[in-house]
Amino acid sequence: xxxxxxxxxxxxxxxxxxxxxxxxxxxxxxxxxxxxxxxxxxxxxxxxxxxxxxxxxxxxxxxxxxxxxxxxxxxxxxxxxxxxxxxxxxxxxxxxxxxxxxxxxxxxxxxxxxxxxxxxxxxxxxxxxxxxxxxxxxxxxxxxxxxxxxxxxxxxxxxxxxxxxxxxxxxxxxxxxxxxxxxxxxxxxxxxxxxxxxxxxxxxxxxxxxxxxxxxxxxxxxxxxxxxxxxxxxxxxxxxxxxxxxxxxxxxxxxxxxxxxxxxxxxxxxxxxxxxxxxxxxxxxxxxxxxxxxxxxxxxxxxxxxxxxxxxxxxxxxxxxxxxxxxxxxxxxxxxxxxxxxxxxxxxxxxxxxxxxxxxxxxxxxxxxxxxxxxxxxxxxxxxxxxxxxxx
Amino acid sequence: xxxxxxxxxxxxxxxxxxxxxxxxxxxxxxxxxxxxxxxxxxxxxxxxxxxxxxxxxxxxxxxxxxxxxxxxxxxxxxxxxxxxxxxxxxxxxxxxxxxxxxxxxxxxxxxxxxxxxxxxxxxxxxxxxxxxxxxxxxxxxxxxxxxxxxxxxxxxxxxxxxxxxxxxxxxxxxxxxxxxxxxxxxxxxxxxxxxxxxxxxxxxxxxxxxxxxxxxxxxxxxxxxxxxxxxxxxxxxxxxxxxxxxxxxxxxxxxxxxxxxxxxxxxxxxxxxxxxxxxxxxxx
Numbered sequence: 001x002x003x004x005x006x007x008x009x010x011x012x013x014x015x016x017x018x019x020x021x022x023x024x025x026x027x028x029x030x031x032x033x034x035x036x037x038x039x040x041x042x043x044x045x046x047x048x049x050x051x052x053x054x055x056x057x058x059x060x061x062x063x064x065x066x067x068x069x070x071x072x073x074x075x076x077x078x079x080x081x082x083x084x085x086x087x088x089x090x091x092x093x094x095x096x097x098x099x100x101x102x103x104x105x106x107x108x109x110x111x112x113x114x115x116x117x118x119x120x121x122x123x124x125x126x127x128x129x130x131x132x133x134x135x136x137x138x139x140x141x142x143x144x145x146x147x148x149x150x151x152x153x154x155x156x157x158x159x160x161x162x163x164x165x166x167x168x169x170x171x172x173x174x175x176x177x178x179x180x181x182x183x184x185x186x187x188x189x190x191x192x193x194x195x196x197x198x199x200x201x202x203x204x205x206x207x208x209x210x211x212x213x214x215x216x217x218x219x220x221x222x223x224x225x226x227x228x229x230x231x232x233x234x235x236x237x238x239x240x241x242x243x244x245x246x247x248x249x250x251x252x253x254x255x256x257x258x259x260x261x262x263x264x265x266x267x268x269x270x271x272x273x274x275x276x277x278x279x280x281x282x283x284x285x286x287x288x289x290x291x292x293x294x295x296x297x298x299x300x301x302x303x304x305x306x307x308x309x310x311x312x313x314x315x316x317x318x319x320x321x322x323x324x325x326x327x328x329x330x331x332x333x334x335x336x337x338x339x340x341x342x343x344x345x346x347x348x349x350x351x352x353x354x355x356x357x358x359x360x361x362x363x364x365x366x367x368x369x370x371x372x373x374x375x376x377x378x379x380x381x382x383x384x385x386x387x388x389x390x391x392x
Numbered sequence: 393x394x395x396x397x398x399x400x401x402x403x404x405x406x407x408x409x410x411x412x413x414x415x416x417x418x419x420x421x422x423x424x425x426x427x428x429x430x431x432x433x434x435x436x437x438x439x440x441x442x443x444x445x446x447x448x449x450x451x452x453x454x455x456x457x458x459x460x461x462x463x464x465x466x467x468x469x470x471x472x473x474x475x476x477x478x479x480x481x482x483x484x485x486x487x488x489x490x491x492x493x494x495x496x497x498x499x500x501x502x503x504x505x506x507x508x509x510x511x512x513x514x515x516x517x518x519x520x521x522x523x524x525x526x527x528x529x530x531x532x533x534x535x536x537x538x539x540x541x542x543x544x545x546x547x548x549x550x551x552x553x554x555x556x557x558x559x560x561x562x563x564x565x566x567x568x569x570x571x572x573x574x575x576x577x578x579x580x581x582x583x584x585x586x587x588x589x590x591x592x593x594x595x596x597x598x599x600x601x602x603x604x605x606x607x608x609x610x611x612x613x614x615x616x617x618x619x620x621x622x623x624x625x626x627x628x629x630x631x632x633x634x635x636x637x638x639x640x641x642x643x644x645x646x647x648x649x650x651x652x653x654x655x656x657x658x659x660x661x662x663x664x665x666x667x668x669x670x671x672x673x674x675x676x
Binding site: 110113116117151291299302304316317318319327329330333 | 402403406407408409429451453454476491635639644645646647649651652657669673675
């Protein structure tokens with residue numbers, strides 16, 4: 001991590017990449033993006049949470065709202081302030097924009113030669129997302145590694161990714177469930193963004209992180225940032241990092257978790273886990289998917305679509321005559337071991353970005369920052385096992 | 393970018409292939425000789441021994457099946473399929489002239505190039521070892537390029553012994569031993585009685601010059617490999633074929649993971665030292 005003075009200097013002096021936008025003028029940015037042909041997407045309040053939605057006006061953003069997140073609990077509350085980005089995040093990361101929950105892959109039509117296949121690549125679309133957090137960007141970088149830079153390059157992901165413009169927001173407020181500082185992914189956006197905003201009272205410090213971002217910033221003709229404002233932004237981001245109450249010590253991974261394969265804690269956590277798949281659905285990096293084939297009524301044509309899958313699903317580990325992971329214990333162990341350990345061997349990075357969504361959206365509040373240390377502590381017999389619980 | 397996306401190889405796309413011949417191997421096992429319909433796709437299709445295709449039946453589903461024919465003749469692709477599940481049972485009803493779909497080839501197969509000049513010990517157990525039949529045929533078509541060949545095959549009952557004629561034919565090759573065993577024999581059984589690992593005692597193996605190929609239930613590998621290693625064969629000379637749920641074939645859908653590996657991409661054949669710590673672990 002750069003020294004504080006260095007970070008302030010970078011923020012303040014690179015005038016072509018850093019500017020100040022009065023919060024009241026954020027609409028300029030939305031309009032500039034629309035003028036460039038982007039569909040602008042931002043967080044809006046819906047059904048007690050925030051979700052991504054197409055917006056045209058700043059007034060649609062959750063101004064004056066804040067989210068409170070705890071294990072198994074998500075609440076929005078009004079603060080009465082003019083704060084625009086007070087809500088840190090909802091259940092969605094950037095994942096749905098690029099790795100679509102349902103992606104039509106191709107259609108097959110019967111013909112005299114048997115059949116013909118036609119791919120159904122998504123229409124290229126320019127989408128600008130406002131309000132992504134550092135953890136979401138870290139998730140994006142990891143998904144890029146998986147879908148674009150592995151042995152095979154996924155054309156569906158690539159098409160969606162190409163049209164994505166990200167306006168990140170540096171966090172100045174941590175949730176109870178955040179632990180990005182210990183994962184070294186936040187709270188400040190490091191890479192993957194086109195523009196990054198830091199909200200300091202009634203001003204937004206704007207930084208560009210890409211050519212497209214610099215281009216847009218130069219169109220806005222904003223006043224350049226001051227060292228004082230940059231210093232204040234850094235102070236708030238640092239305070240946000242320092243205020244995080246959860247952390248994950250990943251220094252002994254992956255091997256320590258591989259070695260914990262027979263730890264009694266797996267039984268204990270399996271007794272609480274419902275295998276509902278929520279954690280994998282809200283995770284910014286989970287990439288498991290399955291292909292669904294739909295035959296039309298004439299039986300002459302089928303449509304194949306890729307759907308998000310989850311390692312908590314019963315069928316995930318199915319092979320003929322056997323299920324490799326029949327119990328919830330097997331599946332929770334698969335998920336956590338993959339996320340925190342084997343992911344490192346596969347992709348050179350942890351699969352966890354510290355966003356805390358799996359903690360918040362778990363109906364029973366299972367907290368991986370609590371499970372990992374327990375699993376890495378030499379085990380004793382648990383007071384109650386999942387087998388005993390299943391027997392009750 | 394759109395143009396670039398179009399030019400990218402799309403590994404999900406299924407290519408039609410005609411069933412040229414259907415060869416009955418056993419009551420519920422057939423070998424389907426397939427020819428890709430599209431000429432350009434057919435000419436570009438190349439595979440390595442032991443790789444697999446995803447084989448598709450219109451409107452029913454897709455299964456991962458090894459290509460058992462010779463990689464030097466990629467115009468016709470043999471797939472031996474046992475009718476056990478929904479898709480494979482539906483495939484069993486097809487006749488020559490009908491159409492299947494193919495995606496592939498995927499995965500890493502048997503180390504048949506690396507094994508050239510070495511002795512080969514093939515250990516198989518039970519049904520469903522079609523992948524290794526392709527490897528054996530590959531070796532015998534190039535018999536002079538390999539040292540001694542020992543085939544040790546175990547079945548539960550004599551009824552489970554498929555490819556009886558092939559075993560007899562292999563036995564007639566020079567410098568080749570074929571040993572069979574059944575652990576639940578009947579009166580007709582004239583070979584060894586017991587499990588396949590007991591056959592290790594009946595053959596001499598030069599540990600420094602032998603490559604071992606194993607295919608069968610994981611329990612056979614877990615019990616068999618330590619015996620071979622005690623006889624001085626290094627883990628790096630032992631290869632095992634593993635089975636997991638395979639869907640995409642390109643290491644992307646997540647189902648076929650075993651520890652840090654995606655078996656559809658890194659396997660299904662794995663060098664033993666790489667998977668040693670994962671074999672036998674529950675839920676992996």
